[in-house]
Amino acid sequence: MEKKDLPDERQLVAFTLAGEEYAVDIHYVQEIDRLLNITRVPKAPFYVEGVINLRGNVVPVIDLRKRFALPPRETTDRTRIIIVKVKEITVGIIVDGVSEVTRIPSTAVEPPPGLCGSVDLDFIHGVGKLGERLLILVNLEKVIDLAAAEEG
Numbered sequence: 001m002e003k004k005d006l007p008d009e010r011q012l013v014a015f016t017l018a019g020e021e022y023a024v025d026i027h028y029v030q031e032i033d034r035l036l037n038i039t040r041v042p043k044a045p046f047y048v049e050g051v052i053n054l055r056g057n058v059v060p061v062i063d064l065r066k067r068f069a070l071p072p073r074e075t076t077d078r079t080r081i082i083i084v085k086v087k088e089i090t091v092g093i094i095v096d097g098v099s100e101v102t103r104i105p106s107t108a109v110e111p112p113p114g115l116c117g118s119v120d121l122d123f124i125h126g127v128g129k130l131g132e133r134l135l136i137l138v139n140l141e142k143v144i145d146l147a148a149a150e151e152g
Helices: 140-144 146-151
Strands: 009-017 020-025 029-034 048-054 057-063 080-086 089-095 097-105 124-130 133-138
Touching: 009 080, 009 089, 009 133, 048 089, 080 097, 080 140, 089 140, 097 124
Parallel strands: 020 133, 057 089
Antiparallel strands: 009 020, 009 097, 029 080, 048 057, 080 089, 124 133
């Protein structure tokens, strides 16, 4: 079977956060960096850690643990910033670690269950089944809160 004959697939960047596996669609991902020097911004929402200078561009950085109301954790050498671009808005998201780039068939994605731990279901697109693993698919538009970003 040729690649073009394969069922509809989604390519995802998988990452960890508070012991759970999450993923975002790779077409949003611009790059993945080690934790960079973050400059705090006064009066930013509680989940915005600040901004970084990414090759001359000022990029806001969201702490995904805070956004998902998860307990705080010290950064480690595995902590990463995933730089994503959603509808012309570039943002960094801090995660505990990036695990892999993977593909799953679209048929392996189900709507989010009634509860996904303490994470608000608005932030979840669905759950992807990858063998015995479950990947929680993040809704980046809701995480970034595009309405607020476009106003600000």
